Amino acid sequence: MSDGAALLVVERLRKTFPVARGMLGRRVPLYAVSDASLTVTRGETLGLVGESGSGKTTLARCLVRLETPDAGRVLYDGTDVLALGGAALRAFRRRVQIVFQDPSGSLNPRMRVGTAVREPLEIHRLAHGQEAEDRVAALFAEVGLDPAYRDRFPHELSGGQRQRVGIARALAVGPELLVLDEPVSALDVSVQAQVLALLRDLQRRRGLTYVFIAHDLAVVRQMATRVAVMYLGRIVEDGPADAVLATPRHPYTVALLSAVPVPDPATQRRRIVLPGDPPSPLAPPAGCPFHPRCPHPRKDDRCRQELPALDEKAPGQRARCHYA
């Protein structure tokens, strides 16, 4: 699918948020993303995986410049995204769009959904009047919605239909890359499969590149060509999707995969139950961020003291672990 050209390159990205702590409101940094580097190739789907607080959404928001990172670079098609302003930034926003998890939270409840899809066309001066109406109708048809639904309000649509509106709105400006932030997490299983099929279909027809963020590994397995796993703000493993999901190297990826329930009583696998919760990103542990919960038999003082590098463990597959 991919032709091998890097469309999006992220280099050593860091994003912290100041958080008030205690009675005096002393501000301490929350390390949302630390030293994240990744490359997205044109036409591929990168699955960005992690649990809540892992930093996957913050990283995604930095990619589309909804957040400004503290350090690091984001290169889109060779251009430094963080240096863009004015017309160049608007042009970037036509090329890269984001779709959010909960369409009822990202759509204005008092705006008809046809207007919501039409709005980006007008903001970017791509169409107006009857031409804009025709484009909206075509977008509705493309995402599998009856164009007659244009006059409805978000609450009059089902969850799956609302997410189709969210996708149509993102597609309105003709983007090349879509960041999909948990696009099917709020949907029921039977409807989830419909939206995933739509996304695959759009990717094929429009030649889209996806950054697909999800906590559901089984969904990611269906969609992604490559996978990056995040834990406590860091990428702990990345590589080809089939390799990472079939032969994970990092102990966290191993545990995460084993924890996913399998809908077949005959093949109940042994779950690796990690102790405790993910530590607070306000006080990340020293050394390897995963060491307090890590079940690896060789865990030792080195893990407690020294942050492992993201090293290649198999062709194209990297893991941030001293002993993987």
Added chain:
Amino acid sequence: MTTLLEVHDLRVTFRTSDGPARAVDGVSFTLAAGETLALVGESGSGKTVTALALLRLLAEPPAEVDPASQVLFEGRDVLRLDGEALRRVRGAGMAMVFQEPMTSLNPVLSIGLQITETVQAHERMTRRAARDRAADMLALVGLPDPRDALGRYPHELSGGMRQRALLAMALVCRPRVLIADEPTTALDVTVQAQILELLADLRERLGMAMLLITHNLGIAAGIADRVAVMYGGQLVETASRLALFQEPRHPYTHGLLQAAPRLDGPAAPTPAIPGAVPPATAWPTGCRFRPRCPHAWARCEIPPPLLEAGAAQQARCWLVEQPGGAPA
């Protein structure tokens, strides 16, 4: 095994501006002592309303429970109890944990106070004894340093720890039946694994029966003895865990199993079920799954009853009587 809970023809209707919503429409099932039954369904199927009705937790109005419905707990109809008798059933009879622990805990009261309050509402006991019992329960559900946890507030605990505290509160009167409504849905998958492990362990140690409400077939496959699938306010299939997953007889169960993305087996895209769950104010006539069913035929215009489909397996589908498949 003795039957603890018998639900007969439970019907719950809500008055809405779009007319009456028949959220639960003739649900019957039994739960034996020590047994785990998973009630599986998607949003709008009626599974949560069913659970709330069992404990009389629905506000009436807007809910209306049909006067002919029965919820027999150890032979006594919960729907006809009130006052002290109802309180006794709720404490040591049936207890419930909810999906979102943050909204079911009082944010301004300590965990310890909330649990001791629960104990004292159901049993005559000194505050000190209630506090000891609360600490024992927190230890049982795996909260580290339970004495210290008694003084903590909900926001000081992680999502997983809050769910453990809520379980402690539900279990503190040693109920015979635990009703768990999507107890892990709000949790991350590694924390979900901890809570599922804990539920299985507690069930063994306390010998209680469990009604587990979930949309996740994988969770049902891992923990249930029997599974009941809901669609459109009705049970559409009930079976033992093995039969349900290996030989589903209702097209909806089959479709759900096919649609669920999974980590075992091929990574190929999973087929969707076309359409969406209809609103409870406008269930389709005939079989409620008919508009989405790949096998629908003329007979489906008549609503099918739950038909015997095998050993301890029932499906609400005419195909059960038509082993060769639907006529063209």
